[in-house]
Amino acid sequence: MLDYHAIADVVREAEARGTTISRVALADQAEALAVPEEAILEEMRGRLEVMRAAAHEGMRADLRSTSGLTGGNAHKMRSYAESGNAIAGKLFALASAKAMAIAEYNAAMGKIVAAPTAGSCGVLPAAILAMMEERGVAEEDAAMGLITAGTLGMVIAQEASISGAEGGCQAECGSAAAMAAGALVEMAGGSPSMVADACAIAIKNMLGLVCDPVAGLVEVPCVKRNAGAVACAVNAADMALAGVKSVIPVDEVVAAMREVGESIPKTLRETAQGGLAATPTGQAIAQRLFDKS
Amino acid sequence: MDIFDIIGPIMIGPSSSHTAGAVRIGKVCRKILGEKPVRAEIAMAGSFARTYKGHGTDKAIIAGILGMGPGDERVRRSLEIAADEGLDYAFTEVRLPRAHPNTAVIHLVDGHGAECTVQGASVGGGNILITKLNQIDTDFSGRHDTLIIPHKDVPGTIAAVTALVADSHKNIGNFRLSRPTRGYQAVMTIEIDGTMEPDLVSKLKQLPNVINVVYLPAN
Structure with a gap:
């Protein structure tokens, strides 16, 4: 059985067996949970369905969060993606729209799948759903993509952190971007070592990102950071698929992420005391919301 | 840890600690009471007290007290459902300097006057710890x-x-x-x-x- 302490171990195992990371992890998790592989896939398909529904609901123009701070931006972004004018092309703009939709729906007390957290719940589904819609990725392969992502996430959770309070936003949206980058590479037919490179590149490009939510709510800047993180994931996946390698091996990148997270001051780890939360506008919003209550 | 800890849980947003964990604390309290509660007094401390309206922590705890789980779509309507089911509730703020920042103390009373008090903390990722039961220290997660x-x-x-x-x-x-x-x-x-x-x-x-x-x- 795998212990998920090093991504290199999983890559080596997949390459030795001439298969994918998701196949290796699926077999391992079926054994660990004492269920057939099909049961895990069925559960993943169910989670994919919750993700799809959240992306759909979150696109409503009139959606508003409980606080009233966010909602409606995903709708704007999707219209723009569909206009054909998006600078980065349709898939990229659509992925951003979906990430915002799910994050806005989360803020509106919608049903989501934490992946790996609620605050970063839009990133991975956005990458996967955009590939399904725009590149015709089949549901079966999308479910396997979730397993690839979950495999990377288990290592990051054990060797670094997936909690904003512990490691800043790099631990939440950064981890989600790394997981999504790996899933994208596998869905696009990349090798296990390309998955590792995409994961490493995504983390490197999110390294040091602080968690500074206005009024302590999972809204500003979280909704847009979900879109930013999926953009980072798509970009990292493309780099890896182009043959670009991470100079720093992926497990060293994860270790660096842990060390960076521990050095982030407490004011920038989900306490709403620094960064954007401490700006005049951020504080005015907090004042207004708490006075109202 | 397994893969569903990372791709999951399925939950009502916006926060695994302030919403999903809060539902679970409420649900444990309801299970301990055993009967349908008619009165709930909830004291919230720390970050729960400061941000509960924006995170829907109030709706989450009431949903749990009504027996719902973290993925139940009715969580967001739980305050109305409480009114329909005759559950009278009140929220207060309390200072618990030595407790985890995300702590709630829930006091429930059923129709026969039986009561229970549970103190629970939401410790991250939707995980909880029940730290007191009827004033006696305890320590369990509800995961088993x-x-x-x-x-x-x-x-x-x-x-x-x-x-x-x-x-x-x-x-x-x-x-x-x-x-x-x-x-x-x-x-x-x-x-x-x-x-x-x-x-x-x-x-x-x-x-x-x-x-x-x-x-x-x-x-």
């Missing part, structure tokens, strides 16, 4: 089948309880004894691996010096 057994602090009581658990071929994953004062009432908290048969609870209840047995299925 749990038995809470108030009993008289008399020699042999623990051995009798664990012997019955062993007879049912269940392994104890965690055991805690809380005893504020020697010789009076104590509480055993026993977490079991796997699922428990219902008849074990009735057997345990018949043991001498056992005051009550509350069975909390994993949630």
